[in-house]
Amino acid sequence: MTQQELITKINTVLAEEFEVDAAVMTPEANIKQTLALDSLSLVDLVALIDGEFGVKIPTADLPQLTTFQRLYDYLGERAL
């Protein structure tokens, strides 16, 4: 899978799970605001990433995943 294919897949699964338009998920956009995540649904993001990409995000890493670009990079290093 290329980096672009990974980004497309991330956007697709997040759009489907959190019921938002994939077009709003720009690299600089804030993940929590864009996906309307609260402390509970953040848990669903972690579970979704594990299920779809086999990458377990430790709680300690969550604060650094502020934008979609950071998530792409984070998963790019671990899933590709």
Place this chain on the structure above:
Amino acid sequence: MKRVVITGLGIWSCLGKTLDEVRESLYTGRSGIVLDPVRKQMGFRSALTGYVEVPELKQALSRAQRTFMPEQAKYAYCATEQALRQAGIDADWLDKNEVGLLYGNDSSAEPVVRSTDKIREKGDTTLCGSGAIFQSMNSTVTMNLGTIFHLRGINLTVSGACASGAHAIGLGALLIQNGLQDTVVCGGAQEVNPYAVASFDGISAFSVREEAPAKASRPFDRDRDGLVPSGGAATVILEEYKHAVRRGAPILAEVLGYGFSANGDHMSSPNIDGPARSLRMAIERAGIDRREIGYLNAHATSTRVGDSREAQAIYEVFGDQPTEVTSTKGQTGHEMWMAGASEVIYSLLMMKNDFIAPNLNFENPDEDSARLLIPAQRVAKHFDTFLSNSFGFGGTNASLIIRNL
């Protein structure tokens, strides 16, 4: 004591997803029982079940709301939405008035199984997801309905085994009679997934008449061989009479009496004295003569001992009085936590439409059911008062008496 009336009904069951569909199914004697091949693959002794469609709520509720809802909460949402609509209660009214919620539910197995599987597979509790805890709790239905509909009165799940729905209605009526609430959303919900009833199947409680699903549930029949699990949800809106009149609500019926008792002996095998005391208490509290009861909706689940003991209890209380007795479980199977509420609705639909649905598959009586008047065919009859029985594991009993208005 204040009077308690019913101003709204809602149902989601194997007999239909609207009151009209359910009334038609009752009228024609249609069975809601099917064979579920998945259960056979899972090692079930009996793959028979009521068939209930899981509603798609994507348009009605947000993702966040749906995340917290197990199957039975979705049924309960649909039933409650219908009931509130019939009662003329909208979101604006709910925001301005205190409304209580008492709903029967006594399990939420599937979310527990799925969470446990996930923890065993991954070794990480986070991966259960955010909804698992709220779906797994026994109070899941009242938690979900309370937050979705903004209900701000009493909020309590009633877990009384297969009498849960009836106790919920009875307790709601008591709160209103005593002036503690003006309006209470009552009901019962039952999950239908295989995990919910796998261990129940394991104690050989279910009918194995798999070659003819519609013939499997046969309450009071001599050749009955066990119950058929089923489910869904049923909601009844209870309201204080003058409150309902002031609101201009449709007043459908009155809750006249609630009787309850416990057997206090065997875990699964009912006795005669407990149910008989429940019946007598309901009649006494209703302040009526038993001859005024024009129809009795029995608990009878199609088990050998349960139906026999109930028939004896009914005979002990009613004697030779020729009141029709049927169990709608011949059509629905056993809706368990939901049954006490759904059977009030089934009976009310019959009362409003001047018929008694057939006791499906009642072909030959046994010595106990032979002493009751059990119609195997639909009866055209006008009646204004009915009694509905619900009994449960551990020996909990409830009887409700409802009068037409």
